Amino acid sequence: MGTIKKGIMGGFSGKVGNIVGASWKGIAYIRSLPASVHNPRTEKQVTQRNKFSLIGRLTKFCDPYLPSLTKRAELFRKLSEQKTSLLGLCHSEK
Numbered sequence: 001m002g003t004i005k006k007g008i009m010g011g012f013s014g015k016v017g018n019i020v021g022a023s024w025k026g027i028a029y030i031r032s033l034p035a036s037v038h039n040p041r042t043e044k045q046v047t048q049r050n051k052f053s054l055i056g057r058l059t060k061f062c063d064p065y066l067p068s069l070t071k072r073a074e075l076f077r078k079l080s081e082q083k084t085s086l087l088g089l090c091h092s093e094k
Contacts, residue, residue, distance in 0.1 A: 012028075015033075018032050018033045019033075020032070020033060
């Protein structure tokens, strides 16, 4: 079932028949469902999908630690940028 947002002139999300409405980066769009999906379940594909599923389940255990790691990485990036800009100032004054 589709949901209309912002009245009749706004976008909608969901599926109505073979039409799908969604939003990407704040831009509403519609598309049609593909006529057919070719999805063979070969041994290699099943193996790869199982690996991906396992990684997805394992990352759920890391969720409590990810925000602190992200903040730490952002801090190191900012410090690196400041160091680079300071080095640039020192070399430009000569």
